[in-house]
Amino acid sequence: MPAKDPLIETLKVCILNLKSAGTITDSNPHLTSCCELLELILRKGLQQPVLSLAHRDYWNCFEQLLHHDTCGRLSSVSLAVQQTTACSKLITSQGRGRFFIRLMLMRRTLGNVLKHLLHTNRVIEWYCPNVAILRNEEFVEPFLSLSMVLSEMNFKINIENCSFLDESWLLPVRQIYEAVPCRELGMALRYLDGRVFVLDLLQGSQAQVDMFAEPGDIIDEMNGISLRNASNGQAGVVLSKLKGQPLSIHLIRWRGEDGSIYQPLVKHLRQLKQEKPSLQFGPKPVSQQDKTSGQKRGQTQCVKDGRILYGVHLLGKANIGMHGDKEVLQHAIPVVLQSSQARKVYLQLSKKCCWM
Known part of the structure; x- marks a missing residue:
């Protein structure tokens, strides 16, 4: 029986889950897992330099491809490396490596870049032959095959949302606000760890009237x-x-997709x-209107074993006999309506029913 590596086997399952989604966006729950597995494989067996204090990461391997590019400086590999290097939102090698992985997935070049890496001896020698998947003949071929499968898939991901890749694979909510020319926006700002946080909105200012930001959000770019x-x-x-120009402000929200605090920001918000104890950072309060609309959308639904399950309310009951068919429902529904004083009864039948 051929040997199997757990990282490759897990990546295979993850890719199958991704393929079932068709077009893959940042909201796909399997995308982050796929990127994390690629990162683990690319790091496995990577040796650190002996006579250097600098830490070597897999991005440094890709970065070297620019200096060993035999296809010319305008090849897809070189262009991707140059774009990653030029991105001012990335500070660490980890962030650049993660950006590069996402860029390769979106451009469908992962397979070709890995082939280029494997044929660059000066770089591949940085990996330990006894540990690294990239130096193991039994594992490298399955990994290359999986990378080619990923290169054929359709990724539509937001490359510009990369300011937190240095810290986390978890991406924040990023929104754009278009403002008309004005003298000032009316925001009090606080600089923390190289990021521009909104601390307060001045009373009567454009920011306070439009409410396009709230304390704790980050101004990512203008x-x-x-x-x-x-x-x-x-x-x-x-x-x-x-000054005097229309503004396009890119904001990073302190709330995540689910309304809770975006975890990489917890220490900054604290x-x-x-500094300002009146600030409140917690789950977004749900208004009565949101509750009503949520109930109409089936907010009580949950997913279990790939099926959507809904919570229901019992309005009443009526006896339709032991051998009744769906036609008897037209007689039973009025009975339930009269007994429960309900105005409407919604019923959806499928070919497969499960009684519990």
């Missing part, structure tokens, strides 16, 4: 100018240069709250 790794006052300098 009119294409990145504010990642910004120094104190840099956002004001950028805004003054754009620091903001220490």
Whole structure:
């Protein structure tokens, strides 16, 4: 029986789950797992330099391909490496490696880039032959086959949402606000770890009237100018240069997709709250209107074993006999309506029914 590597076997299952979705977006629950597995495989067996204090990561292997590109500087590999290197929102090798993986998936070039890596001896020698999947003849072929399958799939992911790849594969909610020319937006800002946080909205300002941001959100960029790794006052300098121009502000929300706190921001929000105790960071309150609309959409649904299950309310009951067919429902429904004083009864039948 041929040997199997658990990372490759898990990646195979993950790819099958991805293929069932058709077009793959950032909301796909299996995308992050797929990227994490690719990262683990690319790191496995990567040796650290002996006479250097710098830590080597898999991005450094891809970065070297630019210097060993025999196809010319305009090849797809070189262009992807150059785009990753030029991205000002990435600071660490980990962040650049993760950006590069996402870029390869979106451009369908993962298989070709890995082949290029395997044929670059000066780089592949950085991997330990006894540990690395990339140096194991039994494992490298299945891995290449899986990478070619990924290269044939349709990924539509947001490459610009990359400011937190240095810290996490979990992506934040990122939104764009278009503002008309104005003298000032009316936001009090706080600079933490090279990021521009919204601390407060000034009363009567455009920001307070439009409510396009809330305390705890991050200004990621303005009119294409990145504010990642910004120094104190840099956002004001950028805004003054754009005075009188329409503004396109890219915001990172402190709330995640599910309304809870975006986990990589927990320590920053805690620091903001220490400076301004009145700030509240927690689950978004649900209004009565949201509750009603949520019930109409079936908010009580859950997913179990690939099936959508719904919570239901018992309005009443009526005896339809032991051998009744669906036709008897037209007689039973009025009985239930009269007994429960309900105005409507909604019923959906399928070919397969399960009675519990």
